[in-house]
Amino acid sequence: MDEVIILGAGVGGLSLGLALHQAGIACRIFESVPEIKAIGVGINLLPHATRELAALGLEDALARVAIETKDATFFNRFGQLIYREPLGRAAGYDHPQFSIHRGDLQMVLLDAFRARAGSDRLVTNSHCIGVEQDGAGVTVRFADGPGGAGRFTARGHVAIACDGINSAIRKQFFPDEGEPRYSGVNMWRGVTRWRPMLSGASMVRAGWLSHGKMVIYPIRVTGSDGLQLVNWVAEIETPTYRKRDWNRAGSLEDFIGAFADWHFDWLDVPAFIRAADSVLEFPMVDQDPLPRWSFGRVTLLGDAAHPMVPRGSNGAGQAILDTRAMTTALIANDDPVAAFAAYEKQRLEATTRVVLTNRTNPPDAILREVYQRTNDRPFKAIGDVISHDELVALSDSYKQIAGFSKEALRA
Numbered sequence: 001m002d003e004v005i006i007l008g009a010g011v012g013g014l015s016l017g018l019a020l021h022q023a024g025i026a027c028r029i030f031e032s033v034p035e036i037k038a039i040g041v042g043i044n045l046l047p048h049a050t051r052e053l054a055a056l057g058l059e060d061a062l063a064r065v066a067i068e069t070k071d072a073t074f075f076n077r078f079g080q081l082i083y084r085e086p087l088g089r090a091a092g093y094d095h096p097q098f099s100i101h102r103g104d105l106q107m108v109l110l111d112a113f114r115a116r117a118g119s120d121r122l123v124t125n126s127h128c129i130g131v132e133q134d135g136a137g138v139t140v141r142f143a144d145g146p147g148g149a150g151r152f153t154a155r156g157h158v159a160i161a162c163d164g165i166n167s168a169i170r171k172q173f174f175p176d177e178g179e180p181r182y183s184g185v186n187m188w189r190g191v192t193r194w195r196p197m198l199s200g201a202s203m204v205r206a207g208w209l210s211h212g213k214m215v216i217y218p219i220r221v222t223g224s225d226g227l228q229l230v231n232w233v234a235e236i237e238t239p240t241y242r243k244r245d246w247n248r249a250g251s252l253e254d255f256i257g258a259f260a261d262w263h264f265d266w267l268d269v270p271a272f273i274r275a276a277d278s279v280l281e282f283p284m285v286d287q288d289p290l291p292r293w294s295f296g297r298v299t300l301l302g303d304a305a306h307p308m309v310p311r312g313s314n315g316a317g318q319a320i321l322d323t324r325a326m327t328t329a330l331i332a333n334d335d336p337v338a339a340f341a342a343y344e345k346q347r348l349e350a351t352t353r354v355v356l357t358n359r360t361n362p363p364d365a366i367l368r369e370v371y372q373r374t375n376d377r378p379f380k381a382i383g384d385v386i387s388h389d390e391l392v393a394l395s396d397s398y399k400q401i402a403g404f405s406k407e408a409l410r411a
């Protein structure tokens with residue numbers, strides 16, 4: 001019998017597999033898709049997450065494929081600079097902030113897991129459809145892939161559902177919860193090969209959701225042509241949306257009009273968008289925080305437990321923080337039910353705060369403040385609109401809530 005059954009080989013499942021393996025706890029990961037492919041676009045790993053990944057011995061492997069992000073810059077939709085602050089090591093953290101292609105991150109985790117734990121510890125084509133438990137363990141039921149007709153079971157000591165925002169186990173425990181909750185903002189995402197802009201390692205946020213907001217950051221090191229792979233997200237308040245599918249192609253014409261006059265000295269935004277390799281369309285969704293994650297020998301982790309709108313660069317990071325809490329709890333408690341209770345105690349309230357703050361006051365609250373105070377007009381000097389101290393306070397309060405203030409990490 002496998003000690004720990006992990007459901008899903010995304011960022012959370014693979015990080016958990018690596019952390020448990022490092023702790024000498026046997027586990028097996030069951031993943032729905034037949035083959036793990038490098039899907040997605042950009043993701044950010046902040047110093048609270050890179051600290052955990054460094055403890056798993058992955059910092060060098062990540063540094064080889066990621067961009068070490070140096071600064072955050074905020075602009076209004078007229079291209080005027082509102083605020084700039086250093087990030088990661090440039091801000092004095094002990095660990096870097098990485099901007100990375102989600103596929104590159106998943107491959108670093110996957111290669112490390114297979115090399116350390118053994119390839120047989122990851123079983124693909126195993127789409128979880130439910131779990132039962134008794135006093136001695138869990139029996140997980142699978143179909144052979146999403147929609148597959150074949151059925152089989154696996155027996156384990158405990159099961160941890162890391163199966164993402166449409167988690168089958170979450171649905172089993174909360175059957176009336178309904179579909180993910182639409183935030184009212186639709187996103188078009190893509191990657192463009194482009195010259196380094198600003199510091200060459202800047203995370204840019206510009207505009208505001210009502211007219212159109214852009215998030216732009218490079219995710220892969222410069223090639224011999226001097227170009228970087230640059231991730232971008234266009235976010236616009238839109239009344240209707242289609243259910244999230246990570247592979248759904250988006251259409252430029254549905255959103256590029258919002259950015260038609262964004263010709264800045266640091267970037268020609270329409271030209272940049274038009275040069276994209278491809279465009280994906282995702283609705284910005286989350287779920288209301290749950291009252292509990294653990295049911296005896298079964299619990300939830302990562303997006304399965306606390307899906308959040310991607311406005312604070314914290315989705316992957318909070319999943320990685322969960323894996324640390326989970327591993328510590330399993331080491332400290334022989335009784336898995338007690339371990340899951342300890343894990344939940346440490347993480348449920350903390351992640352609830354992040355989920356709710358991402359809805360109301362994520363880092364881009366800086367953009368909202370300036371948008372409202374200027375009535376969406378250009379300003380003469382930013383100091384007339386908002387003080388530097390206020391800007392710092394808005395940024396710092398999110399760091400504290402999401403658990404990546406320098407003081408918290410050093411402590």
Ligand SMILES: Cc1cc2nc3c(=O)[nH]c(=O)nc-3n(C[C@H](O)[C@H](O)[C@H](O)COP(=O)(O)OP(=O)(O)OC[C@H]3O[C@@H](n4cnc5c(N)ncnc54)[C@H](O)[C@@H]3O)c2cc1C
Pocket residue numbers: 007008009010011012013030031032033039040041042043044102126127128129162163164165166167168246301302303304310315316317319
């Ligand atoms: C294909 C894909 C592309 C993504 N692209 C981006 C992106 O570009 N930018 C971004 O910020 N975030 C993206 N995300 C989400 C991001 O990875 C997560 O928000 C975050 O990393 C938390 O990770 P997680 O492991 O909890 O969930 P995920 O990374 O979503 O991983 C969940 C895993 O579980 C598997 N799974 C799902 N259902 C089952 C089941 N029933 N049985 C077994 N396995 C199952 C999935 O195939 C996946 O591998 C993407 C997620 C996916 C699945």
